[in-house]
Amino acid sequence: MKAGQPSGAGLLEREYEFGQLAAWVDAAVAGHGSAVALEGEAGIGKTSLLAHAICGGREAGMQVLSARGGELEREFAYGVVRQLFEAPLATALQEDRERWLTGAASLAGPVVSASEAMHGSACNSSAILHGLYWLSANLAAEQPLLIAVDDAHWADTMSVAFLSYLARRVDELAVLIIYASRVGEGASGELPAVVDPGLVGVVLRPGALSEAATAELVALRLDKPGSGEFARACRRATGGNPFLLNELLRALQADCIVPDDASTRRVGQIAPRTIARATLARLRRLGAATRALAFAVAVLGKSADLHHAAVLAGLDHASATEAADALTSAAILRTTRPLEFIHPIVRTTVYSELHPGRRAASHKQAARLLAHDGAGDVALAPHLLATEPAGDAWVVEHLRAAAQEVRNRGAPAAACTYLERALREPPLPAERLAVLAALGSAELELARPDALEHLRSVLDGAQDPRMRLHAGREFLWALKYTDQTEESIAIGAQVLAAVPDDDKELRLQFEGDLAAAAVFAPASAKAALDRLARYDGKLLGETLGERLVLGCLAFRSAQRGESAASTAGLAQLALSDGRLLREHRLATAPFFLAVWALIYADLLDDAERHLDRAIEQAREFGMAASFGAASGSRCQVLIRQGRLVEAEAEALSMLATLTPHAIARAMLLSSVMHTMIERSTVSATETFLRENGIGGDLSDTVMGSLLLFARGHLRLANGAPGVALKDFEQLRRRDQRSGHDTPAIPTRASAALAHDRLGEHDRAAELAQEELTRARAWGTPSALSFALRTAGIVAGGDAGIDLLRSASAAVEGSHARYERARSLTEYGAALRRAGYRREAREPLREALELADRCGALRTAAQAREELLATGARPRRSARSGADSLTPSERRVCRLAADGFSNRDIAQALFVTLRTVEGHLTQSYMKLDISSRNELPAALNGAAAVT
Numbered sequence: 001m002k003a004g005q006p007s008g009a010g011l012l013e014r015e016y017e018f019g020q021l022a023a024w025v026d027a028a029v030a031g032h033g034s035a036v037a038l039e040g041e042a043g044i045g046k047t048s049l050l051a052h053a054i055c056g057g058r059e060a061g062m063q064v065l066s067a068r069g070g071e072l073e074r075e076f077a078y079g080v081v082r083q084l085f086e087a088p089l090a091t092a093l094q095e096d097r098e099r100w101l102t103g104a105a106s107l108a109g110p111v112v113s114a115s116e117a118m119h120g121s122a123c124n125s126s127a128i129l130h131g132l133y134w135l136s137a138n139l140a141a142e143q144p145l146l147i148a149v150d151d152a153h154w155a156d157t158m159s160v161a162f163l164s165y166l167a168r169r170v171d172e173l174a175v176l177i178i179y180a181s182r183v184g185e186g187a188s189g190e191l192p193a194v195v196d197p198g199l200v201g202v203v204l205r206p207g208a209l210s211e212a213a214t215a216e217l218v219a220l221r222l223d224k225p226g227s228g229e230f231a232r233a234c235r236r237a238t239g240g241n242p243f244l245l246n247e248l249l250r251a252l253q254a255d256c257i258v259p260d261d262a263s264t265r266r267v268g269q270i271a272p273r274t275i276a277r278a279t280l281a282r283l284r285r286l287g288a289a290t291r292a293l294a295f296a297v298a299v300l301g302k303s304a305d306l307h308h309a310a311v312l313a314g315l316d317h318a319s320a321t322e323a324a325d326a327l328t329s330a331a332i333l334r335t336t337r338p339l340e341f342i343h344p345i346v347r348t349t350v351y352s353e354l355h356p357g358r359r360a361a362s363h364k365q366a367a368r369l370l371a372h373d374g375a376g377d378v379a380l381a382p383h384l385l386a387t388e389p390a391g392d393a394w395v396v397e398h399l400r401a402a403a404q405e406v407r408n409r410g411a412p413a414a415a416c417t418y419l420e421r422a423l424r425e426p427p428l429p430a431e432r433l434a435v436l437a438a439l440g441s442a443e444l445e446l447a448r449p450d451a452l453e454h455l456r457s458v459l460d461g462a463q464d465p466r467m468r469l470h471a472g473r474e475f476l477w478a479l480k481y482t483d484q485t486e487e488s489i490a491i492g493a494q495v496l497a498a499v500p501d502d503d504k505e506l507r508l509q510f511e512g513d514l515a516a517a518a519v520f521a522p523a524s525a526k527a528a529l530d531r532l533a534r535y536d537g538k539l540l541g542e543t544l545g546e547r548l549v550l551g552c553l554a555f556r557s558a559q560r561g562e563s564a565a566s567t568a569g570l571a572q573l574a575l576s577d578g579r580l581l582r583e584h585r586l587a588t589a590p591f592f593l594a595v596w597a598l599i600y601a602d603l604l605d606d607a608e609r610h611l612d613r614a615i616e617q618a619r620e621f622g623m624a625a626s627f628g629a630a631s632g633s634r635c636q637v638l639i640r641q642g643r644l645v646e647a648e649a650e651a652l653s654m655l656a657t658l659t660p661h662a663i664a665r666a667m668l669l670s671s672v673m674h675t676m677i678e679r680s681t682v683s684a685t686e687t688f689l690r691e692n693g694i695g696g697d698l699s700d701t702v703m704g705s706l707l708l709f710a711r712g713h714l715r716l717a718n719g720a721p722g723v724a725l726k727d728f729e730q731l732r733r734r735d736q737r738s739g740h741d742t743p744a745i746p747t748r749a750s751a752a753l754a755h756d757r758l759g760e761h762d763r764a765a766e767l768a769q770e771e772l773t774r775a776r777a778w779g780t781p782s783a784l785s786f787a788l789r790t791a792g793i794v795a796g797g798d799a800g801i802d803l804l805r806s807a808s809a810a811v812e813g814s815h816a817r818y819e820r821a822r823s824l825t826e827y828g829a830a831l832r833r834a835g836y837r838r839e840a841r842e843p844l845r846e847a848l849e850l851a852d853r854c855g856a857l858r859t860a861a862q863a864r865e866e867l868l869a870t871g872a873r874p875r876r877s878a879r880s881g882a883d884s885l886t887p888s889e890r891r892v893c894r895l896a897a898d899g900f901s902n903r904d905i906a907q908a909l910f911v912t913l914r915t916v917e918g919h920l921t922q923s924y925m926k927l928d929i930s931s932r933n934e935l936p937a938a939l940n941g942a943a944a945v946t
Contacts, residue, residue: 043244395425708734743780749767
């Protein structure tokens with residue numbers, strides 16, 4: 001890009017800015033993207049600089065996507081995004097369009113194209129941002145991309161979110177983002193988040209014109225060099241602002257002012273406060289028809305169709321064309337079509353001349369005109385927002401439709417704006433509750449406290465059971481956002497009681513959601529699950545409602561420790577070989593409750609299969625929150641299977657690349673703590689607890705209990721049985737209150753181990769025996785092995801050896817390989833201490849091999865030391881370079897080994913291509929391989945024993 005010196009006030013004295021823009025264009029073309037901000041007061045020349053950059057980008061071979069924010073369009077969800085992408089996609093060949101929207105980019109389809117099919121009833125905003133990023137990446141992979149946004153201070157919220165999302169990742173793409181934003185007086189709203197210094201490559205703030213530049217412009221506009229005093233007066237009057245200076249000189253030219261010292265007083269009379277007045281004076285001289293068209297264009301927004309403006313102004317086509325030409329000649333409108341003011345300041349000046357009543361009436365007329373010509377509801381919404389409330393059912397109807405559309409496109413904030421205005425119209429009494437219900441639902445998505453009040457109004461006033469049920473279900477989602485969980489569940493129970501007995505399916509669906517939500521509210525969990533007892537043995541999983549309830553019943557069976565076999569049967573009926581996931585999608589708590597019931601029942605392969613499906617679905621739809629929840633659950637499965645290295649890699653990778661919600665975060669953190677028992681130092685674990693805020697009190701929820709259990713065992717492994725015991729005892733008190741007391745989470749045996757290390761052997765033996773009784777009734781290999789192992793450690797002597805032998809046998813042939821490694825280690829150690837050194841060697845050798853394969857470093861070290869004590873010479877673990885991989889590198893390598901392309905991996909893990917490429921490059925060096933074809937063997941040999 002060459003930085004010449006174009007003419008025009010907006011481009012005088014801008015050599016520095018030209019050079020900077022040229023450098024960033026060149027960098028983007030070379031593949032090093034950035035975000036550049038042009039900031040300054042209105043009229044300082046930002047638009048001119050942006051236009052110069054666009055020309056330079058095109059000359060450098062870049063594809064340019066441009067957009068402009070507008071005052072009227074700020075509530076047009078994804079308005080700027082659609083300006084950027086709609087036209088290129090609409091004019092592209094079908095094969096190009098399909099290529100650009102392939103993979104994760106397809107998630108952007110519902111936003112960038114009205115014709116694109118939706119993935120279900122609604123789109124998640126994180127999915128859309130993910131899709132827009134990959135659409136940008138796909139375009140940039142074929143041709144360097146320049147994204148130029150003018151008047152970004154008027155950009156809608158969701159478009160700003162996209163600019164920020166892309167700016168965080170743009171350095172790895174051939175993409176240059178340039179946006180111009182107004183600051184100071186006249187600015188509207190908050191600037192885009194990409195002004196964060198960490199996201200912006202450079203911020204350019206063009207300064208005021210000097211006296212020399214002012215004098216140059218005076219000579220250019222007035223066709224005669226001005227005196228020094230005259231030029232200084234012009235600069236003082238306008239502050240060196242290029243646009244204001246142009247307007248001042250235009251007014252002086254119209255009055256035939258000679259630019260000499262004698263005319264300096266006239267400069268002071270015209271500027272600066274009367275510049276707007278001068279613009280209006282020019283407008284008035286053009287006649288009534290021309291003024292009407294100018295007002296119509298101001299109402300219609302930054303880009304107005306001539307036909308619409310003519311109808312709104314009450315003009316025929318010929319008169320409107322003549323008026324538009326006159327406005328162009330008067331430097332009020334641009335020469336282009338659609339009609340557009342030469343500057344937002346001019347539009348604001350003209351628009352403010354309209355009286356409020358006429359302005360509101362014109363916006364309603366504009367909305368009806370656009371609707372008549374087939375404009376969508378979202379296009380009408382900005383005009384309807386500017387009307388005065390009049391009890392017009394038509395206004396309410398279209399605002400409700402617009403709200404539903406933008407919420408489906410992942411913009412709940414805009415939906416709230418439309419619905420709040422609909423309430424002020426107001427709607428007819430029969431429709432008011434429906435508007436309130438939609439508003440409360442959208443507000444919940446944004447965690448706004450007003451949601452509960454609005455939904456409560458629906459519950460209090462609705463007569464229709466379905467409307468009450470919908471509002472009640474939304475109340476349950478409030479569990480995520482407020483501290484009123486118990487009240488919400490109590491209200492849900494009241495709603496359920498009012499459901500007609502003849503609508504069984506509706507009742508089942510609501511009851512399943514209610515019970516699942518109650519699981520996460522300790523005081524209500526037991527009662528809510530116990531209410532499902534009337535369905536015991538009566539449901540076959542034939543409908544969605546039955547499957548939702550069965551998922552809760554499976555979890556209830558697991559918590560009560562009824563039997564692993566019956567629990568697994570209920571879970572399988574609920575999941576129905578994937579039907580529950582397909583029908584209810586990823587956000588359903590009953591799905592995860594059923595999967596956790598499978599985990600508790602030791603059906604680890606089945607649980608992993610369902611979670612893999614959930615993860616694939618989350619990838620397909622770009623649902624980062626659901627991806628985190630499914631990944632966190634899978635990590636728990638991997639640990640139980642003895643795949644600690646994979647669990648550690650996945651959990652740490654998810655925590656580093658996503659911002660998971662509280663439930664997913666707790667599962668991921670607890671997974672990391674379980675792996676740290678085997679794979680980390682004491683100081684590293686304490687740092688981890690502190691940095692993640694989980695070293696102190698934990699929330700009194702199911703997820704808080706999950707963290708307590710993991711933290712207790714981590715502290716026990718680190719030689720702090722007293723602190724560990726406090727965690728276990730607190731966990732048991734919580735379980736007693738909530739009814740969450742499954743043998744699959746052996747809290748009694750855990751506490752017994754802590755008591756035993758503290759020398760409190762009687763209490764340890766009592767708790768160990770309680771756990772053993774419960775584990776035998778429950779019937780899973782892993783629970784029985786843990787209980788037997790604990791009892792054997794506590795008992796000691798020959799009795800202890802017999803118990804430890806049984807513990808090892810209980811998991812022989814099972815998928816609980818990690819549990820078998822630990823039980824075999826304790827069994828071999830007990831034999832060695834009792835003098836049976838020869839007999840101890842075989843279980844210890846198997847323990848060492850299993851522990852090595854599991855990545856259980858601490859257990860492997862213990863088994864090796866015990867083997868040495870028997871006089872054996874254990875083989876050293878010959879660890880390959882795979883063990884030096886970081887968790888993120890291992891996760892990327894595993895996907896690459898499974899056949900994923902770099903682009904697929906980046907989309908699946910919500911990271912960028914360059915991140916994937918960097919991980920693979922480093923991994924190849926560590927593994928001493930040269931291609932991805934060698935990855936499977938290198939990874940599978942990571943923990944081999946030679």
